[in-house]
Amino acid sequence: MTSIVETPAEVGSGGPGGGAPGRHVKVAIIGTGFSGLGMAIKLRQQGSDDFLLFERADEVGGTWRDNTYPGCACDVMALLYSYSFAPRAEWKTTFAKRDEVLDYLRWCTDRYGIRPFIRFGHELLEARWDERTRRWHLRTDQGEYTAQVLVTGTGYLSDPAIPDIKGLSTFQGALFHSAGWDHDFDLNGKRVAVIGTGASAIQFVPAIQPKVGHLDLYQRTPPWVGPKPDKKVAPSHIWVRKHVPGYQRFRRNFNKNGREIVAFLMADPKRASQSIQGMAAKHLQKSVKDPGLRAKLTPDYAVGCKRLLFSNTWYPAIQSPNVDVVTTGIREVRPNGIVDVDGVERPVDAIILGTGFRATSRPIAERLHGRNGVRLADAWGDGMAGYRGTTIAGFPNLFMLLGPNTTLGHSSQTVMIEAQLAYVVDALRQMDKRGLASVEVRPQAQEQYNELVAQLQHGTVWNAGGCSSWYVDANGRNSSIWPTFTWRFRRLTKKFDLESYQVAVTTGDGVPAGRAG
Ligand code: NAP
Numbered sequence: 001m002t003s004i005v006e007t008p009a010e011v012g013s014g015g016p017g018g019g020a021p022g023r024h025v026k027v028a029i030i031g032t033g034f035s036g037l038g039m040a041i042k043l044r045q046q047g048s049d050d051f052l053l054f055e056r057a058d059e060v061g062g063t064w065r066d067n068t069y070p071g072c073a074c075d076v077m078a079l080l081y082s083y084s085f086a087p088r089a090e091w092k093t094t095f096a097k098r099d100e101v102l103d104y105l106r107w108c109t110d111r112y113g114i115r116p117f118i119r120f121g122h123e124l125l126e127a128r129w130d131e132r133t134r135r136w137h138l139r140t141d142q143g144e145y146t147a148q149v150l151v152t153g154t155g156y157l158s159d160p161a162i163p164d165i166k167g168l169s170t171f172q173g174a175l176f177h178s179a180g181w182d183h184d185f186d187l188n189g190k191r192v193a194v195i196g197t198g199a200s201a202i203q204f205v206p207a208i209q210p211k212v213g214h215l216d217l218y219q220r221t222p223p224w225v226g227p228k229p230d231k232k233v234a235p236s237h238i239w240v241r242k243h244v245p246g247y248q249r250f251r252r253n254f255n256k257n258g259r260e261i262v263a264f265l266m267a268d269p270k271r272a273s274q275s276i277q278g279m280a281a282k283h284l285q286k287s288v289k290d291p292g293l294r295a296k297l298t299p300d301y302a303v304g305c306k307r308l309l310f311s312n313t314w315y316p317a318i319q320s321p322n323v324d325v326v327t328t329g330i331r332e333v334r335p336n337g338i339v340d341v342d343g344v345e346r347p348v349d350a351i352i353l354g355t356g357f358r359a360t361s362r363p364i365a366e367r368l369h370g371r372n373g374v375r376l377a378d379a380w381g382d383g384m385a386g387y388r389g390t391t392i393a394g395f396p397n398l399f400m401l402l403g404p405n406t407t408l409g410h411s412s413q414t415v416m417i418e419a420q421l422a423y424v425v426d427a428l429r430q431m432d433k434r435g436l437a438s439v440e441v442r443p444q445a446q447e448q449y450n451e452l453v454a455q456l457q458h459g460t461v462w463n464a465g466g467c468s469s470w471y472v473d474a475n476g477r478n479s480s481i482w483p484t485f486t487w488r489f490r491r492l493t494k495k496f497d498l499e500s501y502q503v504a505v506t507t508g509d510g511v512p513a514g515r516a517g
Pocket of ligand 1: 196199469
């Protein structure tokens, strides 16, 4: 770890130009998951120490810190689901378990000396753009700060979606979401209901099924599930990763480029059905012999429309004698159980919600106020929209990592994050070089960009796949998915395209940016 122990916030000058003493930084980063930490590492690599990260929890890790459910793991190969600039040879299995991913993020935090820059236990309550000072004013539950640039790294899987099911709040047993697992509740021998069959449920159901007395699995829509080619990494392989120059990078790029073929297949539902879907259908056919159950578990939409899942343990677990797959919808929850739409009541001791996250109505949008005090949630009244996934018209000097249309259905989210980091670093470099107080994407550039995304999305599994998914917002627009090859996004974000931005060289008071901080 480096010996950096002071940041401008502690030094007391308030950074160049000052703000409230000790409370101004050039860059404020919200969140310490893959995005926020990645941003901080890039800033350190550029030689900057004029930044702070605000983290509401008391440890780094984002979704990998918060999700502690049994069986939690990553379904993207570890060599790719990590930063390309911080390779780690010691991954124990092809696909890392949650603890290993979290450990990796902690390792990166210390290796790059990021920890002293983190304000743990600081929740961002509100950020307001001040046109006069051309700064962001941040109100946290531990005090106020100002920053020239605000980078949000709050992801899209940070706040659980609690389903609006009649009577849910009247339930008297244990009730928790997969992202807020109640480890104090002893599942041994209990009757448990699980609602949802997404990426989280297919991991925790096989992990808890052997323990519970009985499990009712409430499935609204079946997922396509493929086999997971996971295996232990032999010590000799770790040795090769460590000692053969270029090997890790080659394997990572091989996996990354191979996954681009999936993007090509998913660009057309027919093509996806004839290829990847066949692999998943075969896995189902091989794993589930009962034709009645198999019919229940067969999706009626193109693979990829909802996230394609991978598991070798899902089908065996849900065919166990202590599991019932309930495909009749839920009518209501009563104090001691769940009643389906046919009126059948199934008593349970616990309900576990595997019902996903608020991905298209992001809580952070309720806390950001741009020019003229406009709240991002209001600006996004018709759905999330941004430019190159990162900037938003009306919100100067705001960079949103994993912003609109940056979710991937075919590759590693870290690839998108790294592309965005390159864009932000170049933006900061250009702002410095040209002495800019602010940059704000032109509305027309944003509009044209969103037309491009809509064109790219048109006819793909993500908007013509015949399903409803969390990628699609309340207005029916898929504002989540990046619908094509990642190299196209990387190309778009390689350089900050200043010509698409309105810029200001002074603060609203006419003070040159260089002197205003
Ligand atoms: P999800 O994929 O959104 O799945 C939510 C599940 O809950 C769906 O089966 C959904 O059914 C069901 N559901 C929601 N509301 C319901 C209601 N009112 N009644 C009945 N069922 C309801 O959520 P998730 O499993 O937590 O996964 C979210 C995302 O996290 C994933 O897509 C992925 O990006 C990420 N993740 C990744 C990994 C990894 O290995 N990399 C692991 C876990 C999660 P419908 O399908 O009918 O809506």
